Amino acid sequence: MTKGESISEREFRMYNIDLKANKMETIAGVIKIKGEKFEFEKTKMSDLLADEVLIKIVAAGICSKEMAMVDQQIHNPDFSILWTHEGGGIVEKVGNNVKHLQQGDHVVLTFGSCGKCERCTQGHPAYCKVREQLNFSDSRHHGTHNHADLTTGKKFHQDGYSPSLLATHVIAHQNNTIKVPNDAPLEILGPLGFEVQNGAGAVINSLKVSRGKSIVISGADVTGLSAVLAAVACSAGTIAVVDADSERLNFAMELGATHTIDSWEQNVSEELKNIQPQGFDFGLDITGRSDIINSLLSSLKPLAEMGLLGVSTEPLEIDMNSFVSRGLILKEIVGGDSIPSEFLPQLVNMYLHGEFPFDKLITKYNLADINKAIKDCENGSSIKPVLLI
Ligand SMILES: [Zn+2]
């Protein structure tokens, strides 16, 4: 293959890294110019460090934050970048310090954490002291970049989390790499590491919803619907879902929601009071919208807990009248407040036992259809697109 020649999907899929020759060449999907589409080209990877793992990627999820990340790069004059951060694969090689993984292990990638700070050692790695540096620095833990242009040697940036996965092979830090049971279908497991974990973990690990409790969830995207599945798995009593998309609301009912409210057509506060006159035990917002958050707050029982997962550029304006004198707890939840090495295998086992059918959220795409997958993610026709690599 010479420079400029496009790489076919078959070539991509059949590609095997030549470990014996120690060439560390891989094929990666890159966007080099803002507004252009994905191209696939050979890149050169750096050598594996002692605490890193070389992974053959099997599938990569498209994250709803993906294109927002593209937009954030508008002002970056050096736009060469690698994409996607949700994915699963098979370990090909481990660095000398890696003890918990070996060649052939099935793994899912998740957020980075240092494993040493107070929050990491107390079981809250999602709130790691160096979270920003490890997850948003566009490089690997050690600050270097692990893919470079084969001909020019120019380094590729990562898309915001580490590592980026749209490649036949990637290098990941061992703390990002979670071993999962080998008997689960690896091609659908990638989203467990980010958006599914965010929703399911919020319900199971942070709010700790238990049998018979009531919860209202606003936002029926992949994270909100994962929260619905988790609430069903926890045997919650009332599970109400708020969204402006009636199709998504119907789908939430199929997944086990007991009530839905169309925020476009209905008065959310009034409907929530009708559904649960004594108030809800828990609230969870994915929308980041002040009006929706206030409606949920007004529908909670005294001493209830509400989680915030949404992001917004607008300031959050809380209606203090609905909030004060009721002892409500409002908390922002990151990464499902999970310990991924425990929680991701737990979710996989729940899936294998039919208790967490998150595969219903996933649409598989062939790699050649990557630009369609992104479009479908943006316009909402696919809840969670996954690219088969
Ligand atoms: Zn994401």
Ligand SMILES: [Zn+2]
């Ligand atoms: Zn830490």
